[in-house]
Structure formats: C-alpha cells, structure tokens
Amino acid sequence: MKVLIVDDVPDYLNSLLRALRGEHEVLVAENIEKAKEQFDKTIGLALLDVRLSEEDLANRDGILLLSWIKETYPEVPVVMMSAYRDYDATVDALNLGAAYFLKKPINLRELKGFVSTLAGAKSEL
Numbered sequence: 001m002k003v004l005i006v007d008d009v010p011d012y013l014n015s016l017l018r019a020l021r022g023e024h025e026v027l028v029a030e031n032i033e034k035a036k037e038q039f040d041k042t043i044g045l046a047l048l049d050v051r052l053s054e055e056d057l058a059n060r061d062g063i064l065l066l067s068w069i070k071e072t073y074p075e076v077p078v079v080m081m082s083a084y085r086d087y088d089a090t091v092d093a094l095n096l097g098a099a100y101f102l103k104k105p106i107n108l109r110e111l112k113g114f115v116s117t118l119a120g121a122k123s124e125l
Contacts, residue, residue, distance in 0.1 A: 001044035001119040002027065006035045006065065007081070008052045012104070016047065019108040020115060032065045039069065043076050045118055050082040050089045063092050070097040077118060081106060 002025045007013040013028050020026050027043075029035035031052055039046075046069055052061035066078050080093040083104035090101050102111070 002042050003045045003047065003115065004029065004035060004038060004043050005047045006052065007049040019112055024115065024119065032061055035065055036068065039073065041073060045115060046076055046078045048078060048080055050080055051084065063089060066093055066096050066098055
C-alpha cells in the first residue's frame, strides 16, 4: 500500500518513514503544498499531523489538508496525528472524515499493526 506521511518535524517524519517503508511504499511531505503535489488516486492511506508549521498557531493546516483530501479523494482513509491536546481539532477532523486520531508520541509498533490491518482490508475489496 502507498502511504503519504505529512509532518513538519523532520525527525518525526523520518521516524515514521523508517517504521513503515519496509512493508509499504511511503511518500513524505513537510507541508500542504508538497502533500498536494504528491497526492493521487494510488495513495492508500494518509497520515497527517494537525499542525504543519510553527506559524500555524490555530492548528488548522492539517485540518485544511484533510478537508481537501476528502473533497478530492474521498475514498482515501486519513489518520490524523497531534502532540497537542486540542479537542476542537480532534472533533473537526473526525467530523470531516478522518478514520482515526493518534496522539503523539505514536507507538510505532501499534502504527505498523494499524496500517497493516488497513492494507489487508483494502486488498480484500
């Protein structure tokens, strides 16, 4: 399965990349623009951080990207991630169609299991 990970923190992005790349094709992006450039119908899962830049004080960039994905590629499951306890962002993400919301730091073993389960379910369709 092709997974797109979007996070503005390079160390975190690389950690998720290393965790998933052995079993999945993984693309990475640091911001909305780069994510949109790479997005196409072959993406099987998007992992999005809620806050995609230090300038995003409202914590909305990831929510904006989620909204764009759901309008453009509604069949792609999106998992949101955040280190912040922002109840409004969680509710907004789930209302916009996020499949799941993960709190950082993410347990990489659990993430790999979640992604593998999703990949298996998609292959059975």
